Amino acid sequence: MAPIVCLCHFNAIRFNSRWFSITVHSKGWPSLRFWVRGAIIAALYAVLTVALAPFGFGPFQVRASEALTVLPIFWPEAIFGLWFGCLIGNLASPFGIIDILGGSTVTLIAALATYALRRRGLVALLPPVVLNATLVSMWVSALTRTPYLWTAGGIAIGEAVSVGILGVPLLFALRRLPEQVLR
Numbered sequence: 001m002a003p004i005v006c007l008c009h010f011n012a013i014r015f016n017s018r019w020f021s022i023t024v025h026s027k028g029w030p031s032l033r034f035w036v037r038g039a040i041i042a043a044l045y046a047v048l049t050v051a052l053a054p055f056g057f058g059p060f061q062v063r064a065s066e067a068l069t070v071l072p073i074f075w076p077e078a079i080f081g082l083w084f085g086c087l088i089g090n091l092a093s094p095f096g097i098i099d100i101l102g103g104s105t106v107t108l109i110a111a112l113a114t115y116a117l118r119r120r121g122l123v124a125l126l127p128p129v130v131l132n133a134t135l136v137s138m139w140v141s142a143l144t145r146t147p148y149l150w151t152a153g154g155i156a157i158g159e160a161v162s163v164g165i166l167g168v169p170l171l172f173a174l175r176r177l178p179e180q181v182l183r
Helices: 032-051 064-073 077-092 097-116 121-144 148-176
Strands: 004-008 012-016
Touching: 032 064, 032 077, 064 077, 064 097, 064 121, 064 148, 077 097, 097 121, 121 148
Parallel strands: none
Antiparallel strands: 004 012
């Protein structure tokens, strides 16, 4: 079943579906903590992407910011944080509007899939790797005139490095924290 997005009172976002549920404030609004945590994740993603831009764009890219793609396992607000952070971070992209809109859309889909798979162990880490390798490489290979398979392989390796070497330790570190901290 596909997720259903309901836009309620002044754009407060609430998900209702079999896979997704976001706790909302008693008046139907997501809590302030939800928005602040999402904004912090967006800022971290954007700053890391822009600061390390020479390594984050092209047929072979390693983005330290992609380590944050493990966060939807803990917090649904990370979905929006990753999407908006990618949108802002990709303003530094040499590929222009297609990377700004396309890349952030792929990140949104990957974050939704990670959240949906959050109870499936390390399988939840696959969506960012697979989706970026298959979808982002479409326009990157066309714009750089690099063969698609070469680009897809390069992006897959870069994503695996980002998620595996940086994201997995972050995941395990967060799992060690008391539950009160993660709320």
